[in-house]
Amino acid sequence: MATIPNSIFTPTTAARFDKLATIYPVKRSALVPMLLYAQDEIGYVSDPVVAEIAQRLDLLELDVRNVLSYYSMLRTVPAGKYNVQVCTNISCMLRGGFELLDHCKHTLGIGHKETTPDGLFSLEEVECIGACCWAPAVQVNYDFHDDLTPEKMDAVLDSYRAREPK
Amino acid sequence: MADVTFIVDGKTLTAPAGTLLIEACKSHGIEIPAFCYYPGLSLQAACRMCVVRIEKQPKLATACTTTVAEGMNVTTESPEIAQARKATLQLLLGNHPLDCPVCDAGGECELQDMTFKYGAADSFYAEPKNHRDEQKWSPVVYFDRPRCILCYRCVRMCGEGMDIFALGVQNRGSSSVIAPNIPAQLSGVVENGTELAQLDCEQCGMCIDACPVGALTSGTYRYKTRPWEMNHTATVCTHCGDGCKTTLGVRSVSDGSEIVRGDNRDKSGMNGDFLCNKGRYAFDFANNIERLTSPLIRKDGKLTPVSWDEALTFAGNKLRDLRQDRGPNSIGVIGSNRTTNEENYLLQKFARTVIGTNNIDHHRTADFVTLATSLQGATGRFASQHDVEKSPAILLVGGDPTNQAPLTAWNIRTNVRHNNARIYIANHEGIKLRRQAKAFVQVAPFGYGAFIESLKADNDFAKSLHAEEQLVVVVGNELRGGELASLIKALPHAKFALLADYANSRGASDMGLLPDVLPGYQSLAGSTIANEYAAADTPGLDLLAMFDAAAAGNLSALYVVGSNPVKRYGIDAVTLKSTFLIVQDLFLTETAALADVVFPAANLYEKSGSVTNSYGDLQLVSKAADKAGTRSDFELIVRLAGHMGHDLKTLVPFGKGLRSDMGQSRGAQSGEADRHSVWMTANNLEPKTSPFDPFAILDEIQRLVPGYDKLLRLQLLSGNDQHISPSASGLVQITTSRKDLVLPSADTLFTSGSLTRYSPMLQDVQRHQSTEVADHLASAD
């Protein structure tokens, strides 16, 4: 497959996408992973991302939009650098998931699907993330943090703040 | 497949194995409700309305996905089933706006009908309905999102049916929504500060016809009237040569009755589901305020309204005097591609017997003379539109049906989808139908001759074509004359059809609007019809020769009916300065503007008669609308002949046939009158007491025009199409030196010759296509 000229992705990601489009029996199978990996790099699925992925997979942009709007992890607007996803589904709820969510709202000063003014954190209430036996659990980007309390949550948030250059 | 026997509601039925239960029931008169099921499109099983009870199955089953099987025992109505359907409706209505009083679909809405049937009127939700604003996707397609019940018919119609894929489903769950292919943030169209999503497509409006509710509405019809306030007339579309039925909804206005809607939801014609943009919306030229509604005579250099009597007397006297003074061959007649067969026949008869000249022609858009003469002596070699829908193999040489003959394109796609038809395409452009093609040959510009040569050679394309036993060849208007003849010769077993441009381009040729052949492509000398006419046996002037003669001062008069040659052929106004010009048309066209007398004419939607599509399929045209101040071309030709002092009984054979009791018009037996008259008309027995009755001339056409002699009046009157093949023998022999005057109109999906500029809809859509969605066109194909 010919590589895409003027790709909006980094060379590494572009090369990964070149390969991804070739491994499946049908090229289109690369669509969902590609969207997710593109979001990882760009921060969200922007219009140029849609256009390039459509081009890479010989799809209409509409096809790409139909698919991307189906999956709840994919977003078309930017989120914070660290997207805090608090599970409030049944197992987490029973062990304080909502308390944790409210705590995050107050600590970060933002609501569901909002981003802090400095762009560092965004907050999202999410459905079950598959950490029920270690509830309540939170995912920050792809990292799991489990068996949390509001105090532990503060430490988690601090650990991300600490990653930032002073 | 073999038939299976099964039981539905206690009745024993049979149907071929593999038939969908919902279809098998329908063909036995058992209606199973469904929203998402649509015949011919892929199955969804989404609406859950067609649930039925099948013995030995644990759950209710969907009739739209179940195929009938031997011994199957089905219940389609029971309290359990009714409750299931009722509950589904209750859930739907929970979020439905229930704005039926203002909804376009009110009265013809499947959701209304289902609710009425299953009584799901109780409302037990206290919460607000999910609301979304209405969207304008294009000048002709609006989407009222809350009304949408997500049956996905529009999505499939656009993708599977039209091969455009401009509509998608986005989001999920109760947020799911149908979305067009240009999202708001990329459309660049802002209205009241809001960006608007736009539809980049062929603007066919098929999504609107498919919509079971009022979610998709038409820009030309919305909020104009209620369905029951219209009369509905199924007639043939005027815009291209495919011959689609369009059902026109008309209502009374102060100056007649105007068309407010066109659609084909009743699937009344050979087009089944299909209608294109023009068939659906481009009736609006008929309501244009620039319509001519009074005869005009040039007085002191200016066209001035006069009475009918003054205009006809003036024109008739003038024509009679010029014929006497300068001879019949100093007069020319130009006919139309959009007038009926009866009018075309009458016009050439007028030229040949009233004036006495063969100077008659029309704007030819395909070379039907070569087609007829090349296939002379063969039987079954003229393809019908139905062949494109059903034939296992189709070769498309030249042309771009998607833009020029949209029904042909639809039929080709449907044939591929349903029957795996094999499509072969040879074209100088990579037309959209290439996506359906099994094989495609790129032809160099003007290289069709070489392509035809290659059919004799040893190559894969030629080999597969020659291996096809039932091949239909559809030929675009790039091919004519010798090239066309050699193509026909190269494929001696195939059926052929030519694509022409307007509703009756084929009829104009068949009816002899040609200087060198009589109706039915009969010779000017020696044929039955020539003998009956007793007219000149030398060929007349063709269209261009008439203007040459005019320029040389040799054309004393020119009578133009429903044609705009001045614009089409780029004729200089000075050319006609010494010619007496009579024009009858809808509008003051470039040609009419030069006329000495102008007659305001009715259009195809305002008259009765018949037309023949490009394929030779003859259909009835029914009068739908009416415009005060206009008259049909038929009446105008007859009246002009009358004012020339011609004996009308020799022009139109009226007053013949039996006179008969027309039956009771009131009381219990009153329906008898209609049935009686239909039978009589079908048997050529109705009185035809008026010289303006087109059916009087149809009698003569049937008597004299080979091919048309086989038509069945009852079929015609029933609205069925009939395939006409020119006579097997006795046609004119064309010579290689014959001039080729075919000038394709090069119309697109959004133009229709001179009518284009009088259709505000076409203007709007052209603007939409060229500006609002222009950037996206490239990616659509």
Add this chain to the structure above:
Amino acid sequence: MPTLVSHPDEVKVLSKRFGLGAADIDKYIELDGYKATQKAIAEGPEWIINTMKASGLRGRGGAGFPTGMKWSFVPKVSEKPKYILVNGDESEPGTCKDHLVFREDPHAVIEGTIIAGLAIGSKMGFIYLRGEYRYLLNIVEKAVADAYAKGFLGKNIFGNEGVDFDIITQTGAGAYEVGEESALMESLEGKRGIPRIKPPFPAVVGLYGGPTVINNAETIANAPHILLMGGEAFAKLGTERNGGTRLFGISGHVERPGVYELPMGYSLRKAIYDVAGGIKDGKQLKAVVPGGASCPILKADEIDIGLDFDQMAKAGTMLGSGGIVVLDETVSIVEFALRTIRFYQHESCGWCIPCREGTDWIKKTLTRFHAGGGTKKDIDNIQYIADNMMGRTFCPLGDAAAMPTLGFVKKFRSEFEDYLAGARPANPLIQIQPVGEPEHAGAH
């Protein structure tokens, strides 16, 4: 990181390598890894399928379909390639067992996939993980790469001429519905996760139109163990028609939540009170959701049953995906029902009317009810809607939403009525949203 737990009643078959670092391929080989595959190559497809049938293994994803039988349905000869699809889109609330399988023993999944491929004559398998499991995807991808490097995947695996098998790993992007097998295939084909019309079933027309076996990750990871220990030996660990052991995730109000491997048919009461250490903080048990959120709730006096598919069905509920969620006496069923239906409303794919609209209206009604604006009629309406969703939807998600809802309103109707009368939980878990305010989740 999720902690591993242990209990003497456990019978460790699948989990025997947990905590031993078996994600490392050399460690895995040391722990009898990839022996089953070599045995499978030697013995052939018929032996594999017979062994699987004898094991009594039933699908661990929730439906409990016998695995050996599923494999045997695939046509021997097929024009189109056959595929193995491993369902690791673990999304049923209360369920996190596959999470551990991928983390602790990814090679068992790979081995199981190869074995399934050998059984049906497939040369390609896909391991699909939910998008949230990115770190697990990384582990599985590394394991796959290591297996390729050792010649366990690719051409001529284990040096056997003509025996080829490839594995592609795949990630989802957030959709519960994709856990349904045909929706999973759609997602893997790059489409919206809408289920397909059945028949045809995947064993005949599946991925890319080819015959496809779709198994839950836990199910497939059992295959190598079964081939090594023998079908009968595995079957004997469980009860009749419910062979072997399975991973039960016990969560909610218990002292020692965690994933435990227990024999099929193990007592639910013992699982809660012995294995998981009983109700947290010495409170009383109120109810149990026995197999993930979609399984109808059991009251405290209904837990003296064995954890297998048939006993659960008899009790009017399901074993589901083995996610046991325990509720103590403080939990308001109104709150629990609201959170449950919010999930299904959020995850309904929207394809069919009863599920799309039904989950939405139950959620709307319950939200108002929970906020204090309810009426007695609402309880009837909720039951009416759920009744009319049951068995009427396009795929099992509609039932999955309706069944627990019916359980709540039927078994705990008095609690709904008391709620109307003003009784509120002492410690509300969900903050009451003023009506008309934007809601928490579901604003997709």
